[in-house]
Amino acid sequence: MHALGLVYEHYYPKILKYMYYRSNRENYEDLTAEAFQKVIRNIGSQEGNFEAWLYKIAENTVKDFYKAKGSKMRLEESIMKSDKVPGNNSGLTKTELKMDIYGALDKLDDEKRRIVTLRFIQGLSSEEVAEITGKTPEAVRIMQFRSLIELKKIMTEENVK
Amino acid sequence: MKESVENILDKCLEDIARGGAPDKILAEYREHPEYEILKDALHLALDLKNLQEPPISKIPDFSLIADYSKNSPVKRKIIPFRLITRIAAMFVAVFILLAVAVQASDDSIPGDLLYPVKRGYEKVRFSCMTGDRQRAEFKMACSNLRLSEAHESVKKGGKADVSLFSSMFDDSRYALEKALSMPEKDRDELVFLSAYSMKKQKEGLYQIYQKALDSDKSEISHYVCACSKRDELMASTFGIKISTPSEKGCPAMFECCDCSEGRECKVSAGEIAKMKKSIQSSGVITGSLPGEAKKFQYYPQ
Structure with a gap:
């Protein structure tokens, strides 16, 4: 091959x-x-x-x-x-589940979403993410933390609603 | 020094990736003031890590992808219309700004904010000119303009900028040299115009000398002498008889009244050779003869 x-x-x-x-x-x-x-x-x-x-x-x-x-x-x-949860077999709609992690991801700004995807979902190290995004590893560490806090905040706010 | 929560989170994630138990790793930081935030962030990071894999129907065959990539046309990068509009607007704005600055700098004198704009615009105009005659006439006009600027500065009670006199001599020399190398008809006219311009400059410079501060007079007198000698050289070489406005009783030196005589001027080959030699050897035309000028001791009455 x-x-x-x-x-x-x-x-x-x-x-x-x-x-x-x-x-x-x-x-x-x-x-x-x-x-x-x-x-x-x-x-x-x-x-x-x-x-x-x-x-x-x-x-x-x-x-x-x-x-x-x-x-x-x-x-x-x-x-x-935000009304569809992919792969969810329970048949529950988004409204029933309230805000889920997918919807929260969609609400993150583009750069933070990129960092979250690379670092947590793809499982790359902060050094590898730094190389891909052109940032310093320190900047990636700060940004990944802030992105998580923001994500948590979005999810909490939506659940309160 | 306390470690930042951002670095602790990163360290925890690395430890978990190596197989560590999240709760055990977190327990080490229980005393940290931001422990709760750290715990939430870490749990969320782990939730993200455990998100489901996307549903894959079937991995497309590599050969299909490869074939398609070879056959598909390479997309050209198109500059967005908005960008073109912005660039065009920027160019128009810069052009308008420059045009206004050039217009406003027209009457500026040395020391004014816009004076460099005026000189810069002169250089641009000169470099855009293609014809020899056009260039010679332009330099002649610049030469007269330098003298007017010096006159204006002194009239306002300022110090005479002697570098303007050097520029005046340089520009006159350029115009004369160009004139000498031109075809007969243009040459005769331009040599006459040069002689006329030099005569006017001599008198103009003397006016400046009279109005100048006492401290400047000695320096200006050198240029007055050089100017007189240059004027005499032109007269003796080409035999041109010129009466300037002041000699005819005109009130203002710089008013544009034509009081000249002897417009019929014929420059011979011998005269051209003689003048070329003078330009190279004596330094009269360039105004660079301090020693000689001092000896000359000529001031128009």
Whole structure:
């Protein structure tokens, strides 16, 4: 098998998960495929840490997608999403469950959501997140803490409502 | 020094990633003032870590992705319209600002805020000129303008800026040299205009000398002498007879009244050669002859 094919098989689930939590949880498969097409096209110019490069491509793909759709669309989708809990088999609606972690994630600003996705959901270290985002590890540590506090606050406020 | 809660959280997460029990790790920080916040943050981080995997229908075949990436056209980056509008608006604003500054700097003299704008605009205009005659005439005008500026400064009771006299000589020299190298018709006209301009400058400079502060007079007198000598050299070389406005009794030196005579001027090849030699050897045209000028001791009456 093509060496790039092996890389693809290894990283596909990771990038799919990243896209799932960075996007509207509907287009994540298309976005993942698009990101890997970019990887194949640009593999010749790849330098440095491969994983960091891969996540940067994934992030740019998400950004390009929303730029093309317009930020207004994203907001509408986010509101619509708040009534659906993906993968939830209990059949409970969002209103019944009150605010869940998915809805809270949607309410975080883009940069914090990126950090949360990379650090907690993808399970990367703060040093790896720093390399991907171009920040210092210290800045990532501060930002990840603030993002968690904000996330907690959003969830609490919504539960009170 | 107490460790920051941000660093403790990061350390806890690293310990948990290595297989540590969250409650046991947290227990170490029970005395920390922000323990409750830390606990909440850590639990939330763990909840996030345990979020469900996205549903995957099937991993698309790599060959399909690879084929599609080869066949799909590479998207060109399009500059957004909004950006173009902003850049255009910025250029228009800068252009208007510059135009206003240039207009406002028209009457500025050395020491004024806008004077560098005036000189800068002159340089830009000069570098945009292509014709030799146009350039020569422009330099001649600049030369006269320097003298007017010096006159204006002195009239306002200020100190005479002698660097203006140097510029005046430099610009005149440039115009004369250009004139000498031009085709016959243009050359004759421009040599005459140069001679006329130099004669006017001599008298203008003497007026400045008279109005200048006593402390400046000695320095200005050098330029007055150099100017006189330059004027005489032009007259003796080309045999041009010129009467300036003041000689004709005009009240103001800098008013634009043409009192000149002898417009019929014919410059011969011998005269050109003689003048070129003078420019190179004597320094009269450039005004750079302090020793000689002092010896000359000529002041118009």
